[in-house]
Amino acid sequence: MMAENEKTIRMYSTSWCSDCRSAKRWFAAHNIAYENIDIEQDEQAAEYVVQVNNGMRTVPTIVFPDGSILVEPKARDLAAKFPELTNQA
Secondary structure, eight states, X not given: OHHHHXXXXXXXXXXXXXXXXXXXXXXXXXXXXXXXXXXXXXXXXXXXXXHHTTTOOOSOEEEOTXXXXXXXXXXXXXXXXXXXXXTTO
């Protein structure tokens, strides 16, 4: 299971977070698959988010297969992770 997750984008989110909804819409608009993990439902995930965000439960926290992490990204931050999308113009 761990090997499969390493290839998957993981988004740690909550149901009420507007930044999370924006990131989900961005991924959907660009047909990019990701695993959504609701930290309100998964205490281990919530602990992970706190650990990587210096004690804060900041969402969305998005973990990419290369190990990089974006926290509360704007659309331009997400686009920068996928340069192949901007080369289509």
